[in-house]
Amino acid sequence: MNTAAPYEPSAEKPSYPLVTALTAVRKTRQMTQAELANQAGLSRMTVQRLESNGLDPRLSTLQEMARVLEQELVVIPAHLHEAFSAWLAERLDT
Numbered sequence: 001m002n003t004a005a006p007y008e009p010s011a012e013k014p015s016y017p018l019v020t021a022l023t024a025v026r027k028t029r030q031m032t033q034a035e036l037a038n039q040a041g042l043s044r045m046t047v048q049r050l051e052s053n054g055l056d057p058r059l060s061t062l063q064e065m066a067r068v069l070e071q072e073l074v075v076i077p078a079h080l081h082e083a084f085s086a087w088l089a090e091r092l093d094t
Contacts, residue, residue, distance in 0.1 A: 014053060014056070015053060016050075016053065016057055018057070018062050018073065019050050019051060019053070019057055019062070021071075022062065022065050022066060022069060022071065023051045025069045025071060026069060029069065031069075033047040033048050033051065034047075036065060036068055036069070039068040040061075040064040040065050040067070040068045041064060042061065042064070042065075046061070047065075050065075
């Protein structure tokens, strides 16, 4: 007799800020998930699952999506994040 509780996925899905940002760019450009997927060499289902937080993104997938959307992924050291954010806000205000 199996007494293990049935698997229930967590209601809380992890959020991926890079995916959220890339999704916003895609929507701003009025590009469909299918168009992005086709140009990035992905399946539409992969893009849909990434955007709904149903898939843990691979860096190579994010890089390819960013390339298609003419974006650049950048790594900022944690100790410089506050200074970079202030610098960027200053540049965006001008």
